[in-house]
Amino acid sequence: MRRISLLGSTGSIGLSTLDVVRRDRGRFRIVALAAGANLPRLAEQAAEFLPRFISVARPEDEARLKFLLGGLRIAVGSGPEGAERAAAWPEADLVVSAITGIAGLGPTMAAVRAGKTVALANKESMVAAGPLLRRAAARSGAAILPVDSEHSGVFQCLAGQDPRLVRRVILTASGGPFLRTPLARLGTRSVRQALRHPRWRMGRKVTIDSATLMNKGLELIEAHWLFDVEPARLDVIVHPQSIVHALVEMRDGSMLAQMGPTDMRIPIQYALTYPDRRPTAPAPLDLAAAGRLEFLAVEAARFPLLGVARAAMEAGGTAPAALSAANEEAVAAFLSGRIGFREIAEVVAEAMRRHRRAEPHGLAAIFAADREARAEAARIINQRTPS
Ligand SMILES: NC(=O)c1ccc[n+]([C@@H]2O[C@H](COP(=O)([O-])OP(=O)(O)OC[C@H]3O[C@@H](n4cnc5c(N)ncnc54)[C@H](OP(=O)(O)O)[C@@H]3O)[C@@H](O)[C@H]2O)c1
Structure with missing residues (x-):
């Protein structure tokens, strides 16, 4: 039985995580939840999964959350302290870190310091504080497992490989909704158009990051710290079908690829059951139906943020x-x-x-x-x- 604390339970990754848990109730138990402002959804989740502790972003929401819980005997907290308390919840042995943005850093660090196994979706914390998280993990014995599909792909390709024999680690990018938009029209793209991702349904911030390719820039930095690969050996290639999530090129020219359906429940579940693999809900990949797989170089003029991110990684x-x-x-x-x-x-x-x-x-x-x-x-x- 894995006892899970889920940070960011009301978001896209949070919902997918709870779906994984729901399908394998004998294996997982939710002991703490942390969310932002979606009180009705959090209260519903609490009623379904009966955690011991739940937390919201704003202290002024605590009273309403308690009201929504009705007679349920669940402790309630709030603010960064509440999320950190959920992260370090003594009963939890695994923490899913899926709050969006820098708000995820404090709770992620709290989980790492408490020696938990951390299933990391919140890439911003590894980007902002990679060396500090790694040092804290080395001290506490915490394991940090990737949830991001690309990093889960790299993790799987690297399994059993001698790191000295790896030449390059390559992350794939779908290219987002504006991959083929004429450059002159990019400036006038609306919020609605930018939120219409061709492959993945995700939270708003990460969806915009996918349209600018900043998401891939953040992922490069995340990969740098997660896998200890220096910047010069990290690359990005555009792959609009998002079937290949990551590639690892070995010294002899052999290239390993990890493929899978575009459904986050697969990498989430892998982080939850690692090193075991369990059946998952999504239909298996049908490569014949997928047909052609394309790989394209990144156009620097279309995606200038990737270069900015790379410079920050090198600095x-x-x-x-x-x-x-x-x-x-x-x-x-x-x-x-x-x-x-x-x-x-x-x-x-x-x-x-x-x-x-x-x-x-x-x-x-x-x-x-x-x-x-x-x-x-x-x-x-x-x-x-x-x-
Ligand atoms: N979605 C994906 O497929 C995907 C894939 C790979 C990596 N990621 C990464 O995973 C993270 C989450 O992404 P997402 O798509 O799930 O985002 P999302 O749908 O926007 O969900 C964000 C979650 O964080 C909570 N939250 C926001 N601010 C908070 C705060 N101050 N304190 C506590 N909770 C707070 C939100 O709560 P409320 O909704 O209640 O306000 C929500 O539960 C991001 O770092 C993203 O880059 C996502």
């Missing part, structure tokens, strides 16, 4: 934290209609030009870099959209 220190923070601000500004699609990349690139890189020795320095980059991005956005 290291606080640069990746600043990159992720500036991007969160720019994506939020796009989603609220304050800037256009192309401006997301311009804002992030300008914020990174202004970032003064430092060597972070603790989470405080990461959060400081995050705050400064957000403030810088907000200034750049305000200059473009005078009120």
Whole structure:
């Protein structure tokens, strides 16, 4: 029996995780849930899975959540402390980290410090604080298992391989909704168009990141820290069908690929049952029906953020934290209609030009870099959209 604490239970990864749990009740038990603002959904989940503890983002929502729970005897918490309490919940042996954005960092670190097995979906925490998370995991004995389909793919390709024999690790990118949009029209793409991902149904922030390819930039940095692969040996290739999730090229030229249906329940379940494999809900891959698989080079002019992300990865220190923070601000500004699609990349690139890189020795320095980059991005956005 695996006892699970699920952070971000009301989101896309959260719902898929609960679906996996629901199908294998004898194997999993939910002991804690943490969510943001969707109180009705959280209360429903609590009634179904009967965890011991649940937490919401805002302290002022606690009373309403307790009301929604009716007579259920479940402890309620809130804020970053509440999410961290869920992450370090003593009964939990596995923590699914699926809060979106930098809000996931504190809880992820709490789970790692508590020595939990962490199924990591929240890529922003590994991007912002990779070395700190790795050091904390080495101290506590925590294992960090990838949930992201690409990293789950790399993880599976690397199994049993001598790392010294690996030449390159290649992540695939679907290219998002604007892969074939004429470049001149990119600037006028609407929020609705950007949210219409051709392959994956995901949360809003990660869907916009997929349209700009920042998602792949963040994933490169995540892979760098998860698998200890230096930047020069990490690559991205566009693969619109999203059937091959990752490739590992060996020294002898042999290339290993991991393939699978585009359904997050498969990599989530693998992280939950690792090293075991269990049957899953999605229909098996039908390669003959899939037909042709395409692979294309990334067009730098279409996806300038990938280059910005790569530069931040190479710079290291606080640069990746600043990159992720500036991007969160720019994506939020796009989603609220304050800037256009192309401006997301311009804002992030300008914020990174202004970032003064430092060597972070603790989470405080990461959060400081995050705050400064957000403030810088907000200034750049305000200059473009005078009120
Ligand atoms: N979706 C995918 O297929 C996918 C694939 C790979 C990696 N990821 C990564 O997984 C993470 C989650 O993605 P998602 O698509 O599931 O996002 P999502 O649908 O937007 O869900 C985000 C979750 O985080 C919660 N949350 C937000 N702010 C919070 C806070 N301050 N405190 C506590 N909880 C908070 C939300 O709660 P409320 O909804 O209640 O506000 C929700 O449960 C992201 O880092 C993303 O990059 C996602």
